[in-house]
Amino acid sequence: MSKRVMMTGNEAVAEGAIAAGCRYFFGYPITPQNAIPQYMAEHLAEVGGVYLQAESELASINLVYGAAATGAYVMTSSSSPGISLMQEGLSYMLGSELPCVVVNMVRGGPGLGNIGAAQSDYWLATRGAGHGDGRCLTFAPHRVQEMYDWAAEAFPIAQKYRCPVMILGDGLLANMAEPVRLRERQEPPPRDQDWAIGGRRNGRPRRIVNSLWTDVPVMEALNIRIQERFEQAAENETRWEEYGNDDPTFVFAAYGISARICKTVIDRLAEEGIRARLIRPVSLFPFPHKPFAEWAQRVERIVCVELSMGQFVEDVRLAVAGECPVDLIWRTGGVVLTPEEVMARVKELL
Amino acid sequence: MPDAQDLADAEVVYRRPAALTEVQMRYCPGCTHGTAHRLVAEVLEELDLIDRTVIVVTVGCSVYADKYFNVDAVQAAHGRGPAVATGIKRSSPESIVFTYQGDGDLAAIGLSEVIHTAQRGESITVIFINNAVFGMTRGQMAPTTLVGQKTTTTPRGRDPQIAGMPMMVCELLASIAGVAYLARETMIDPKTVRNAKRSIKKAFQAQVDGAGFSLVELISTCPVWWYKRPLEAIAWIREEMLEQYPLQVFVEYEA
Ligand SMILES: Cc1ncc(C[n+]2csc(CCOP(=O)(O)OP(=O)(O)O)c2C)c(N)n1
Ligand code: SF4
Ligand SMILES: [Mg+2]
Numbered sequence: 001m002s003k004r005v006m007m008t009g010n011e012a013v014a015e016g017a018i019a020a021g022c023r024y025f026f027g028y029p030i031t032p033q034n035a036i037p038q039y040m041a042e043h044l045a046e047v048g049g050v051y052l053q054a055e056s057e058l059a060s061i062n063l064v065y066g067a068a069a070t071g072a073y074v075m076t077s078s079s080s081p082g083i084s085l086m087q088e089g090l091s092y093m094l095g096s097e098l099p100c101v102v103v104n105m106v107r108g109g110p111g112l113g114n115i116g117a118a119q120s121d122y123w124l125a126t127r128g129a130g131h132g133d134g135r136c137l138t139f140a141p142h143r144v145q146e147m148y149d150w151a152a153e154a155f156p157i158a159q160k161y162r163c164p165v166m167i168l169g170d171g172l173l174a175n176m177a178e179p180v181r182l183r184e185r186q187e188p189p190p191r192d193q194d195w196a197i198g199g200r201r202n203g204r205p206r207r208i209v210n211s212l213w214t215d216v217p218v219m220e221a222l223n224i225r226i227q228e229r230f231e232q233a234a235e236n237e238t239r240w241e242e243y244g245n246d247d248p249t250f251v252f253a254a255y256g257i258s259a260r261i262c263k264t265v266i267d268r269l270a271e272e273g274i275r276a277r278l279i280r281p282v283s284l285f286p287f288p289h290k291p292f293a294e295w296a297q298r299v300e301r302i303v304c305v306e307l308s309m310g311q312f313v314e315d316v317r318l319a320v321a322g323e324c325p326v327d328l329i330w331r332t333g334g335v336v337l338t339p340e341e342v343m344a345r346v347k348e349l350l
Numbered sequence: 351m352p353d354a355q356d357l358a359d360a361e362v363v364y365r366r367p368a369a370l371t372e373v374q375m376r377y378c379p380g381c382t383h384g385t386a387h388r389l390v391a392e393v394l395e396e397l398d399l400i401d402r403t404v405i406v407v408t409v410g411c412s413v414y415a416d417k418y419f420n421v422d423a424v425q426a427a428h429g430r431g432p433a434v435a436t437g438i439k440r441s442s443p444e445s446i447v448f449t450y451q452g453d454g455d456l457a458a459i460g461l462s463e464v465i466h467t468a469q470r471g472e473s474i475t476v477i478f479i480n481n482a483v484f485g486m487t488r489g490q491m492a493p494t495t496l497v498g499q500k501t502t503t504t505p506r507g508r509d510p511q512i513a514g515m516p517m518m519v520c521e522l523l524a525s526i527a528g529v530a531y532l533a534r535e536t537m538i539d540p541k542t543v544r545n546a547k548r549s550i551k552k553a554f555q556a557q558v559d560g561a562g563f564s565l566v567e568l569i570s571t572c573p574v575w576w577y578k579r580p581l582e583a584i585a586w587i588r589e590e591m592l593e594q595y596p597l598q599v600f601v602e603y604e605a
Contacts, residue, residue, distance in 0.1 A: 023441075024437075024440065024441050026437065050440045050441065052436075052440060052470075054433070054466075055462060055463075055466040056462065058430065058433075058462075058463075059430075059433040059462070059463055059466065062426065062427065062430040062433035062434050062437065062463070063433050063434070063436055063437040063440070064437060065424075065426070065430075065433075065434050065437060066406075066424065066433065066434040066435060066436060066437020066438040066439075066440075066441070067437040067438065067440060067441035068437070069424045069434075069437070069438060070437075070438055070441045070442040070445075072441040072442075074437070074441065088427055088430075089427065089430070092425075092426075092427050096424075096425065197404055197422040197423070197424055197438070198404065198422065198438070198442040198444070198445045199401055199402040199403060199404060199421070199422055199442075199444070199445045199446070200400075200401055200421065200422055201401055201402070203401075206420060206421055206422050206423070207422050207423075208416050208422070208423045208424075208425075209423070209424040209425065210407075210416060210423070210424075210425040211425060212413060212425055
């Protein structure tokens with residue numbers, strides 16, 4: 001039985017997490033994602049879960065770390081400045097091989113910035129998990145339904161690869177309302193991981209969750225293990241969508257909210273007889289290199305559209321590997337591109 | 351020499367507590383980190399908590415405590431122990447969770463976490479080792495360093511005009527309603543060791559009873575970075591440290 005309701009992206013990602021079995025949420029308010037902690041405060045109690053407002057994002061991510069160590073499905077959410085503060089905890093979670101889900105509804109930056117929609121945390125989201133050799137697996141929905149669906153997918157992926165998974169949105173996706181098809185809420189899975197702590201009950205050997213390895217070859221081996229998981233994730237979890245003309249003269253590259261803008265532009269260009277296509281990475285790390293490498297052989301150019309000053313385009317250029325020109329259309333600081341602006345700028349390029 | 355029968359009949363009056371592993375501790379001669387470990391271990395055994403306990407190990411000389419305590423362990427980032435402990439306790443309420451933190455860890459980088467954990471009345475226990483320096487990183491000033499005390503970053507002695515006055519953690523926490531048990535003890539002679547153990551036991555009992563947050567501050571030695579011999583370090587606690595940090599039970603709850 002599924003029902004359709006109107007929800008914002010914030011609400012959808014929160015309900016999606018509860019439906020997936022998430023029962024622990026720790027967070028600290030920051031616009032434009034306040035509706036996530038509010039939703040959790042309201043609804044986790046219905047399913048016997050725990051919502052706790054932390055005193056800072058430093059505390060949030062460390063509360064997450066503690067709960068993750070017990071094997072629980074646990075989540076936090078924030079927006080750019082708060083995600084900066086969480087980098088330390090994310091690095092410790094990677095080093096300790098602990099899973100969690102983190103939502104980042106990106107706002108304009110740097111600094112305190114503003115609460116506009118932005119994509120300028122692309123590097124932070126795809127390169128960052130604090131210091132050290134590692135990252136978060138990062139997924140970027142572009143519709144409210146997808147926010148809901150990815151919240152559910154993210155938890156088992158985090159468990160499988162034993163690392164933080166980031167769901168990357170922005171101020172617009174966070175607060176726009178769209179119909180969402182809901183599934184039944186599931187019970188959390190049993191905490192039967194062979195690494196979960198909580199007391200060595202029933203005489204099992206004690207367990208240690210740790211990221212300190214002073215023996216350098218042991219630390220190297222851990223980093224290799226993490227890297228191998230990322231390679232498996234690249235094989236199994238790389239996701240993208242393609243949209244538009246099957247015989248295009250050029251291809252847009254865009255993710256998240258920018259991809260929606262590109263879809264509108266593609267439809268309008270089609271009315272004028274201009275053939276365009278979109279590659280929309282859904283997984284940002286692992287990055288879908290394949291469609292870019294393939295289309296680069298067949299089109300005149302790839303036009304990257306992002307709400308940041310040339311962050312995402314770096315991954316596109318790596319994937320294209322010089323096979324065709326890659327152009328960049330951007331706005332930043334919370335300014336959102338309009339379809340008209342993209343239309344005009346793309347026509348100058350063609 | 352006692353024969354085998356004598357040994358078999360003998361009553362064991364002193365042995366390694368079951369809550370400690372066989373791993374040899376790597377603390378300096380005269381350091382009371384080891385004494386504190388033993389007292390906590392004895393309490394865990396006496397209260398029959400070993401199989402339910404999780405230690406949250408923090409960053410400082412006690413960073414290897416996960417190797418020494420025979421219980422589940424989670425390593426926390428510098429200062430974040432109380433937040434990590436809260437996450438464990440909230441998602442696994444049957445567990446007995448304690449942090450073991452130095453004065454750099456708790457009173458400098460982690461002051462916010464410990465205050466808010468106490469304020470929420472979180473049912474965890476904190477063992478707080480105040481040795482008036484950052485031991486692990488080679489003897490720098492801690493918030494708890496005494497006025498006039500020479501450290502590697504106060505080479506002319508701590509000057510309150512520059513670095514302020516010593517941080518009084520128990521006095522700071524004593525006004526917080528979520529605190530169920532709060533005491534400052536030391537470990538410089540049999541009597542103070544016994545008192546320290548009594549307070550540690552009460553602190554864990556508070557957690558077992560679900561009474562709220564509990565913390566025991568242990569005034570500890572760091573002979574190496576106090577530039578003293580072990581016995582001089584003990585004397586310095588008696589003469590200087592306890593002047594600044596008087597021993598006291600600050601908060602006790604009604605069972
Ligand atoms: C974020 C961060 N900053 C700094 C350090 C370096 N560091 C390690 S231990 C320590 C101080 C420890 O002092 P204390 O907590 O008093 O423990 P002690 O060694 O005295 O027992 C510092 C600053 C670190 N590990 N992490
Ligand atoms: S440096 Fe100080 S606190 Fe650290 S083990 Fe040595 S004596 Fe103990
Ligand atoms: Mg210290």
